[in-house]
Amino acid sequence: MRLPKFEYFAPKSLKEAVSILQNEPSAKILAGGTDLLVNMKHKVECPPAIVNIKGINDLDYIKQDNAAVRIGALTTLKHIYMTSLIQEKLPVLAEAASTVGSYHHQTMGTLAGNLCQQNRCKFFNQSQWWRSARPTCFKAGGQICHVVNKKEICYSSYCGDVAPALLALNAKILVTGHKDSREILLEDLFSGDGKAPLNLNPGEILAEIIIALEEMDGVSSYIKFANRESIDFPIVGTAFWASMENKEYRVAFTAADRKPLRAHQVEAFMNGKNLSENILDEASALAAKEAKPIKTSVYSTTYKRRLMGLLLKSTVSEAMRRAKS
Amino acid sequence: MKQAIELNINGDTHEILVSPNNTLLEVLRDKLGLMGTKRGCDLGACGACTVLINGDAYLSCIMLAVDAIGKEILTIEGLDEGGDLHPLQRSFVENGGLQCGFCTPGMILTAKAILGEEKHPTEEVIKRKMAGNLCRCTGYKKIFEAVMSVTEQSGKEF
């Protein structure tokens, strides 16, 4: 399957990249390419230009200063989970990174690319010929949606593995644009709009992921549930972080909604409590309600909801086990 | 728009005319005739097109050829050592780690990348990292044994 034609840029600095993007607002950033190029082969993304940011020197790092752990946008997933600081202090992140796709995707795929990956839908992630069997759907530029035949809303799901882990770590991101850089909560990167899932302005690049040092004092875990143990996107993925002393908890899900979901209601319910069996049962029931999975994959939404509850319990017990040891 | 680029493949420099939308796989196979790199799915989901980029396992079907400029590309054709089979290749032959052979180049290169990372990976690590390379013939058992038997050989550098 051939890639559509495009103009190619390989800037050497962030500044240069930003200025190219400024001139070519519908250009796409290319990092590991493992998401973008597949979508381009399917012709669901046909950008006129590609800006390969991998030649930018100082975007591949994991460093710790006195406030935070900072991870450069181009850091590969493999580098993340093979770094002992992350393995030991931020296991939820290591686990999430190590469950993405297969070894190859972890080797090629970058952290920012993973976070910024396109939403998914069984009617969207298909070849051009395949999609020609139906009218073009809203997300692909048409007028209708094959999943929910209502208004012009795209319900495609966010399926990335790493975002929930970073949401559970309350991560921030540094976004570099034409004029300045802004630091925002990762949670605010995601719009919840299936058609345009990211709150990035044209020309903006996600440059750094920031995790506050105190997050390392918590316990955490990520569990992904998929058909196979490799390659597949999650049917549901769940991340959990807890500060045991403070009885403070964070829960996030992926593949359960139009964006990676920080489960605030579940957290509010759990916070301050000891996580007894009963509390967890209730939390699980809440979790299943908080997300809005839509049937954008071949898996049923009831099943996804059920999994959310189940996985929440599993992540909690895994984190507890870690807290003890 | 085509442009002339230089790629370093198996230690040799090749000057090639490519379009930005050519994948590395297309260039290796269709332009350079390096047919050992296989096209199984062309969508990044089977590992048949695995090549090593600076020693790391990459899927050449979802990598732009222009993105490989300045990097060391190793394909299966560059693996044997002056005509002698590489220990991994020998092990696949001796342990029956192949049937049709279509997945084999990708399997071997992925194994090489793994062994480049850790000299003595555990069984679990091998399985986990090889799991992006699909094989429909062997059921994986003999491929696994082939890789294990190489890691068990002492002191070899890969």
Place this chain on the structure above:
Amino acid sequence: MEKELNVVGARLPMMDAAQKVKGTALFTDDLILPGMLFGKILRSPVPHAKILNIDTSRAEKLPGVKGVVTGRDIPDRKYGIVPMAKDEYALAKDKVRYIGDDVAAVCAIDPEIAEEAVELIKVDYEELPAVFDPLEAKREGAPEIHAGIKNNTSFAIRKEFGDVRKAFAECDAIFEDTFYSQPVNHAPLEPHAALAQFDPLNGELTIWSSTQIPFFLRRNLSNTLQIPESKVRVVKPKVGGGFGQKIDLYAKDFCAAWFAIQLGKPVKFVYEREEVFISTRQRHPMYITVKTGMKKDGIILAQKFQAHADGGAYNSTAPTMIALSCYFLMIPYRVPNLIYEGYHVYTNKPVGGAMRGHGIPQARFAVERQLDMIAERLGLDAAEVRIKNSIHAGEPHPAKFIINTCGFSDSVKKAADAIGWKEKRGKLPLGRGVGLAGASFPSGVSNMSHISSGAVVQLGRDGAVNVLSGAADIGQGAETVISQIVAEELGVPIEDIRITAADTGITPLDPGTFGSGVTVRAGNAARLAVISVKQKLFNFIADKLEANVADLVAKDRNIFVKGSPEKGMTLSEALKSYQYADLPMPIVGRGSWMAPATEPTTLFKEDGNFAPSYSFMTQAAEVDVDLHTGKVKLLRMVTAHDCGRAINPMLVEGQLEGSVVGGMGQALYEDVIVEKGQVMNPSFLDYGFPTFLEMPEIEAIEVETDDPIGPFGAKEAGEGTQLSPAPAIVNAIYDAIGVNFMELPITPEKILDALEEKKNRKNSRSDQCISHC
């Protein structure tokens, strides 16, 4: 059993293994010819429609496009892999019948332009009502998919053996259950490809194709494109797996050939992965109802079996498939009275074809599941029931099969022992279970046409042994096995063998790789050929040594008198003196072999011995069911296989291991999901066949028998093992959680639903015993 074998029975690497690990083994898509053009097929985006008009003008005008072809241009000849079931055109003529049907093709100077060009072809369709379920398609008033085929039922067979009514009346208990087996894609790693070249000077067409059946392809190309068979040469390069999917003919073959002839240039077609999933073949989805009558002690008296195979839009192997699923109900168990009703029904969906086991895995799933369910209800041990009902060598058979050797009951015992049946069955904690299932498979087929194999063996002065065989090695190692047989007979190491296989212009006739007949059929042909060579040489040497021909042996590149190695000479000395004696060189031997059919039979008219020999096997599985998530993990699979003598145990193990993992895929992971005729998961990402991480522990146990017909006692090993992993696993799941699944695959979601349902309505049974039990 023949003793003292050197090459046969050895764990030798495949002869082409070094090429394969070096990446120099050439598959069809790896071949390049000067001036080669690239083709691409336009496929139907609608499930059922009349083609009103095809406008190719825009595609033709695209710079770089060299040709466009539609169904109107190609001779009006239908093709089909089974002659009696031809129903397909190279490209659709007036109608398309499924999403993915071949509509038109283009040919251009590079693949990118070809891709662009197909998108410029405009087809006007008049959509017709479509039908996606075989049971609906069979109803009165359903849309007619092929003109004149009533109820969309292109093949129906009904067979009765024994007196079923009477037998049912004598049963102590009768059970009836309905099962469903899902569509499964073969998913060979190599996508289908064809490269054709035409020489206008002598009118010869050469085609390199990823095929399991070079000679059938030759015949169909000749017939469809109306060129003499003598002018068509099919060459089989390395083939990257087939599993039955490459036992058919595809638009890529016809279109490559057509363009090559029209344009006088080589033309290559390579399918995308998506096309492999949608527009080639898949294992037939099947609804099956089995009614089984037993005596209290578990002896089967009668069975009534009804199968509806969802054929998709075309026949492909339809008649063979239903015949196979019928006949193989009578083996490995003794079923003295049987009624089989089988229907092949068209739907507007992807096409069913031969896949590893060909119609039998579906039937085995139903029967082996039901046997377990019945054993449970009658309070019998499931392994015992199988042993009790096992067929035995030499027994008269209701369909007149001749069973020379049968290791079935042995295989049940061995598999049960190895899995720890006695200690585990019914005794493991909730969530853990063991199960087993049996099967039998033919080693090739006797009762059809075009089933003999030929071979030529040739010795030159150089000592190289040249073998010509028509056998199609698709990765299973046929060439290696044949070479081992030749090497063994001639007493040389395998390195001395040079084999040329599957080139219809050079090698003798062979039906191809299907029905697991290659080792037996092509192996026997090669053995006869080398024996004839040996005979010539022995006659000559016997004279020289003043010895008896019968006393000569060939071993370690020497020929000598048995028992006195000093009395003899090396093979190369022998050849040299043969030549100096002015005898004709090279020494050529020919062999051809056909299964000894006691009575010539056809699939539909008569009974008779189906195959030259039958393999038998039992699979035993241990599973772990995660009660929390519903995920099933196959921990261990034991496969006890009576495949006669293994010519190459390493290759046999490879076949068994691959089959086990494939069967596990069918049980737990794989499903071609179709919504409104459209395949929702036509990719390696979404069609989840097992990876390294799903691999179970596999233990292969040999149950050796000494078959009188196979070469050196060999029987099949390629397909049988894929018949019963799925029921073994599902039976183990029952043992683990007490739920009887009737539909494949068993996904975590189904497990969770079932566990919930079980909790809700404890004790009330969904399955019923329709008579006193």
